[in-house]
Each structure stands twice: as structure tokens, then as C-alpha cells.
Amino acid sequence: MPVLAAGVLVAEGVSFLLVGSAALWLHGEPIPVGDADVVVEPAEANLHRLADALAGFALRPQEVPRVLALPWLNVLSVVTSYGMVDCLLERGRLDWQTLCQSAVRIPVADVDVPVAAQADAWALRRRFKG
């Protein structure tokens, strides 16, 4: 189900790349999916769309921070009705262009979800989970 959260974010017009276990699962890896980790494009307009989208499907919309706070956060974790969504905001500020170069699109229902390349997804996972 966390993968559906990525589909909804695409439908809501948010620009991001799916990484983590959900990305690897979409690449065909036999891996349990605990949450949806997304690297978010750091543009201001995109952060507005992200905040609006999260407020729309978070279990606790009042806990979604104001958009003005987003450029200063490293990670934003939101519990949604599709499971946990971790927005990797700092990673987006640092690596957005690099990760985009090798990203692919994988369909979820009838939406093409942008997913980091398998090697990038593994590299990020190893870096943060050991």
C-alpha cells in the first residue's frame, strides 16, 4: 500500500523520486515494503504542492508542517492512510539533479511513478541502513 501513496503524490502534481524499499520492490526485488521514501524536488512551488497533498491524506493533517518550514527540514515523516511516507527533503536539496539523471518511470495503477535507478536506490539504502 505505501506504493499507492507515491501514485497519489504523482496525481497531485508533486515532483519526487521514489527510493528505499518501495522503489526496490517496484524494480522487482523481493523485499518487504515498510514505507514510501521519496526524494522531493526542492523547488518552492513543488514544496507547496507536497504540503497540500500530504495535508489531504495524512492521518494527522494538523501535524504536517507549514510550507515555510520545509526548506529547513531534513526528513519529514507523515503517517498516511496508505502507510508511512518519509519525505527526504535534504537529499532532494543535495542530489536531486544527480538522481534524476538515471531515474525511470514505473506504472502504479495507471500512473507512471518516477523511481530512482535500482543502483541508486540500493546505494542510498546501504548508506542509511547499513
Added chain:
Amino acid sequence: MGDRSGVGLVECAILEALESLGARPGRHRRSATVLDAVQERIGLAPGYAYEVLLDLARPWQMPVLLVDGQGNFGTRGNDPAANYRYTEAGLSRAGELVLAAERGDLPPVPVGLINGNVYREGLRPPFRPLAVIEALRELIRRPRVTGKDLTSIVGPPCFLNGCIVTGDFAAMAAGRPTILRLQARVTVSDDHHHVVIEDFPPNANPDEVMTTLAGRASMRAWAAEHPGLYGRTHLPLAELRDESSSRQGDLLVCVPSPGATVEQLREQLMDVYGVYTTVRVDLPRPLPTMLRNWVRAHPAEGLLTGLVTLEEAVRNQPDRN
């Protein structure tokens, strides 16, 4: 952690404060007074200590209640507990046993082993009190009992309120990190008119679930553009009612939209986070080793007597067993 009960240090400090004020079963003291005594003992500010005090008295948080609360101790939904100036607390019978065990007046009681600590985002799940007591008894009677038998006596973790727990219990009992799925009971009514959700997982808030279900039933701006995704994420709900009561507990009634069946609605509801939740558990050691260590740590201390006393206290808890 108290060596002879497995109860945490802050929890023990709260129990000691209650005892020092004479707050025994049936004799409550103002929570504010209790929290002042806790601050004097360990320096913990009342706002922090109150959160722990509330947990110790909330029947949906832990199997063995250590505090008997009086007044508004909050609900599982959005209603918070009243301020500590307006509530009262006393030791429960099990709370008294924990203190007596810690002082050495009674044999050790395995309360920490039973309650676990996932209610405060720890990694040790709660177990059925009577099952843990039975497993320890079996171990005292037959020291060579196998780990498999002990695990089978204890059974799966017992999250309160009857939610359904699934996951790799063997891995959990072996001391490996595991993710458990906690699922509310989602059933179709006898007349096939609606779906009932009850027995929510302890880490779900029924009020939040109700709001999120209503959100998932509303039309999305992108529905026409992405009908496939909309079909997967939209809940065919015509009506949503909160029929929670003190007698029935938290209970939501969901009526399907025209064109959708109750079975379809039920399937989709089961996949909404909040109707199910997950919890990560990771026992510090394999479960049979934890039980054996408990018995070995307190040789010749009349452990059986302690277990009998604890069993009696657990059986006499309100709303239990």
C-alpha cells in the same frame, strides 16, 4: 529497570511516590500531588511524569495495570486526559506487588516481561499475562522444557482490545527483528447492509481513522485523469457512522455506495492504514532465554508464590480475562 519486576525506573518512581502518599487500591490521591512527589524523588518534571502515569492506568496500553486511575484519563481517540490537577491515582494491586517485589518483601514478579514497552515506542511487545505466568511455572516444574514448548505456551504477542496480530512469530521469539501487522476486526453485518470496524490496534486512533476514511471516500480532482489509481484508492462509502460506546468500545459502521458490495468495501477497508497498523518488535534475547534468565536470576526465592500472587492480581483487574 527494577531487577525484581522488570518495570522501568520512572514507572517504579511513580509507584513509590503513590505508596509514600498512601495511595493504595481504593484510596486515590490527586495526580498533581503524586507528580510533585515524583519530581522530588527523581527530578522529572510533572508534564513528563504525567504521560507515564497515564500509561500505567490506561487499559488499552498494557496488560497488567499498575495504577488505578480516577477521573478523565483520556480515550484512544482525540479526547486527551484531563490536566493532572483534575485527576486522581492510586496503586493497583499489581502495582503494590511490584513495589513489594522490588523491596524484597515478595518474590520477584515478571511484570516487565508481560507488559513489554511498545506502548512507548520500545521494541518489546506485550504478552498474555496468564500465558507468561504459565510458561514460567512450567519452566520451574520442568527445567528441561524445550524452548519450542515455552514459546508455544506464551503464544503470540497480545495487543489489547482484540485486534488481530499477524507476522513471523517464530522469528520474533528467536530474537530477530520483526514487523507485526495489527489489524482491526472488519466484518460484514448479518444483513449484508454495512461493514463494521472494531477492535482497533492500540496504536491507531479511531477518530483519525474516521476522518481519513471520509477523506478517502471524497472525490479527487484527478479522478477523471487517473481512473485506475482512483479505483484503487477511492473508498466506495455512502455513509460512515461512529457508534462507539462505553459498552461496545470503538465501533465504526460503513455503508457502501450504490453499486459497491459490502465485500468489496470490506476488502478495501482492510488496507487502510489505521484500520491496520504495523509495529516493529525486537526482543533483546530469544523468548525462551528471557524466561530461563528470569528463573535463573532469582533462584530459591519462592518464584511460584510470586506467580500465584500476580495471577490473582491479574484475574481481579477490571475488564480483563
